[in-house]
Amino acid sequence: MSDRYSQLVNTPVGKIIAKNVGLPQPVQLDRWRPGQPVVAGEVLLGAALGGRLAAPAARVLADARARARTADDEAGKAAKEAKLDASAWDAAAAGEGDRFKALVFDASGIKDSTQLRELWVFFHPTIRRVERSGRVIVLGTPPEECASPKEATAQRALEGFVRSVGKEVRKGATAQLIYVAPGAENQLDSTLRFFLSPRSAYVSGQVVRVAAAEDPPELDWERPLTGKVALVTGASRGIGEAIARTLARDGAHVVGLDVPALASDLERVTREIRGSHLLADITDPDAPAQILDHLESEHEGVDVIVHNAGVTRDKTLGRMDEERWTVLMDINLTAQERIGDALLERDLLRKGGRVVTVSSMSGIAGNAGQTNYATSKAGVIGMVQSMAPVFAEKQATINAVAPGFIETQMTAAMPFATREIGRRLNSLAQGGKPVDVAETIAWFASPASGGINGQVVRVCGQSLLGA
């Protein structure tokens, strides 16, 4: 769907007018293409004294062949240990033109509130040196795993810092906080790569927790899903189509599912990605058995399930007929639970399996006219959080994405003013693309993401709603 305003303010004349009149100036975001490096520019690594995450971060940067500089002795030591080819960078001696594609700061050494000053020391001279579509990433310890209340307080404070940085950085740059549990240092790769790279173009202001899990396998990072089978519901168009294409690009055999009425669209998509298709209405009482029979007979199981199919049936509560409530709840929530129950009962999710469900910002912030939709989307968050321990026992994971304003047929149908407000009310001042949701799902689905479980990540450009 086209965003004419964005196109206009990105012309030379449009840029001048928007700047002078104080209008939002969305920039064209970098998006990932196969063969691109993880980070197309220099990364500056810094660390508070005594941190435990600079070393694993340096190792990830070395593996990703990133060009790096180090901002202090702690980061310099970590770079040396990780054999990261990095030279020292001194803020006092820096040239005007020194710019960074990413700033990565290990804050895990911060043990009390006085040491939060380390954030200022690292970021004050560097934050205005972040390039277009740049990245700011802070690494910390989950407060609930800290050794003392003072340390937990300081680590919790990082959230406010990162969310504010996300609102300050301009030109399509983003900011995230990654909490890495003690013992989960070897699980950082897939998450740090995702947030450094253009795959996370429309994700900002997020807090992610990485937990200890089985050692991640050796991966071809260009095609991490090679040999995996992924079921995607609602795959014939919109976000579901992008998910199917992205998982296939990453090497998966995709089984696309949609309602019989969309058979020809679904067949076109799955043919183009060399996947297969399954026609079913997920609310049919027989649907779980039909889906699982197919996965068992054709593939002897499944590795990834993406619950994307969903609908809206908007009306304010007093005007909402019962059907709008029950039909929607069945599609958006109950059908997922039924398929999930059957999956566990028949034990068809292979070891290292991944379930990802598509929630919505409405499920977090609420929305007038969407009591039914927001209830269902908050429900899938509840499902993810309550089922995470069950999946963890099987060395599998379950996570959710919560998209904000994504340019699809669903949002194109909104009235003009609502659509324009939805698009601009976020730190990136634009709507996301279906591929942005799909990339986030691909990160959850990666065999290297075993440490990510029970999480909800918003793909909303840091929406001002529900922040």
Ligand code: NAD
């Ligand atoms: P869409 O309407 O373009 O696609 C939804 C797909 O789900 C369709 O192919 C549809 O046929 C399928 N589907 C619906 N009911 C089904 C059923 N009973 N059985 C099988 N398939 C069924 O919508 P979209 O914008 O691509 O949204 C995809 C998901 O993302 C939905 O869950 C939606 O709630 C969520 N979402 C979208 C946005 C957005 O901005 N577009 C924002 C937040 C969340």
